Amino acid sequence: MADDDIILADLSDEELVQQMHDDLYDGLKEEIEEGTNILLERGWAPYDILTQALVEGMRIVGVDFRDGILFVPEVLLSANAMKAGMFILRPLLAATGAPKQGKMVIGTVKGDIHDIGKNLVGMMMEGAGFDVVDLGINNPVENYLEAIEREQPDILGMSALLTTTMPYMKVVIDTMKEKGLRDDYVVLVGGAPLNEEFGKAVGADAYCRDAAVAVETAKEFMKRKHNMLAGA
Numbered sequence: 001m002a003d004d005d006i007i008l009a010d011l012s013d014e015e016l017v018q019q020m021h022d023d024l025y026d027g028l029k030e031e032i033e034e035g036t037n038i039l040l041e042r043g044w045a046p047y048d049i050l051t052q053a054l055v056e057g058m059r060i061v062g063v064d065f066r067d068g069i070l071f072v073p074e075v076l077l078s079a080n081a082m083k084a085g086m087f088i089l090r091p092l093l094a095a096t097g098a099p100k101q102g103k104m105v106i107g108t109v110k111g112d113i114h115d116i117g118k119n120l121v122g123m124m125m126e127g128a129g130f131d132v133v134d135l136g137i138n139n140p141v142e143n144y145l146e147a148i149e150r151e152q153p154d155i156l157g158m159s160a161l162l163t164t165t166m167p168y169m170k171v172v173i174d175t176m177k178e179k180g181l182r183d184d185y186v187v188l189v190g191g192a193p194l195n196e197e198f199g200k201a202v203g204a205d206a207y208c209r210d211a212a213v214a215v216e217t218a219k220e221f222m223k224r225k226h227n228m229l230a231g232a
């Protein structure tokens with residue numbers, strides 16, 4: 001139950017989504033799980049729950065974090081609550097029966113421990129038919145190189161949420177170039193502080209604004225790859 005007075009199941013959809021924003025703000029993991037399950041029972045699509053209840057809730061947390069109203073320990077609780085909701089939705093998003101598209105290795109760059117956005121991208125990519133190998137957070141260039149050698153993916157994805165860590169993407173791409181590996185993979189980058197220009201400047205194939213764009217971009221590159229192979 002959200003608190004002593006509120007019974008989540010009694011709320012209308014709109015009120016419940018609003019309440020979930022509040023519960024995410026307050027880091028109430030069990031309430032987020034309950035709210036997610038109620039919306040699923042009411043026939044909501046997992047993607048809509050993800051975007052309207054969870055991602056929007058985290059956007060509000062981000063604003064107050066920026067403004068010094070919320071601090072790291074509180075935001076950590078919000079992140080844990082969000083992850084609990086995502087944990088419920090993950091198998092549902094993955095089980096779309098989409099035809100196999102290809103393989104992606106994805107990880108957050110060195111110095112950066114933000115992983116919610118990366119996880120979301122991974123979930124959506126799985127749902128779109130990609131095999132996803134998740135390297136987790138704080139990845140030095142060696143981790144990416146080992147993983148692409150081992151996994152032979154079609155796509156390498158990198159995530160960064162800090163202006164201080166996003167330049168590390170260039171370190172990874174430059175090292176790939178030095179080793180003659182760059183052209184063997186599609187490199188997609190994303191994260192809140194990035195933009196299109198930055199993606200070009202570091203030598204990525206594309207910047208992806210959000211998880212839905214990442215999926216569309218990845219599919220587009222796979223189509224091009226297949227067309228090239230067919231024409232070869």
Ligand code: B1M
Pocket residue numbers: 055058059061062063065066067072073075076079106111112113114115116117118120121156157158159160161162163164188189190191192193208209210211212214
């Ligand atoms: Co951090 N944090 N944080 N934080 N945090 C931000 C990023 C910040 C913008 C908050 C703020 O001030 N407004 C700010 C960065 C400022 C800057 O660099 N300009 C910041 C800061 C400063 C910090 C610390 C330095 C705070 C401190 O210690 N004083 C610290 C750094 C730790 C470190 O990494 N070394 C820190 C710590 C944390 C927590 C641990 C408390 C927690 C992370 C928990 C976790 O991830 N497990 C946290 C959180 C939660 C945030 C905010 C509030 C939310 C991030 C998030 O999960 N968003 C964030 C504020 C904000 O972003 N506005 C903030 C939801 C998620 C769905 O969106 O991650 O953007 P996002 O992902 C999107 C797209 O960006 C894109 O698709 C995703 C889904 O649509 N995308 C990709 C992301 N990765 C992609 C990869 C791709 C493609 C698309 O590959 C192909």
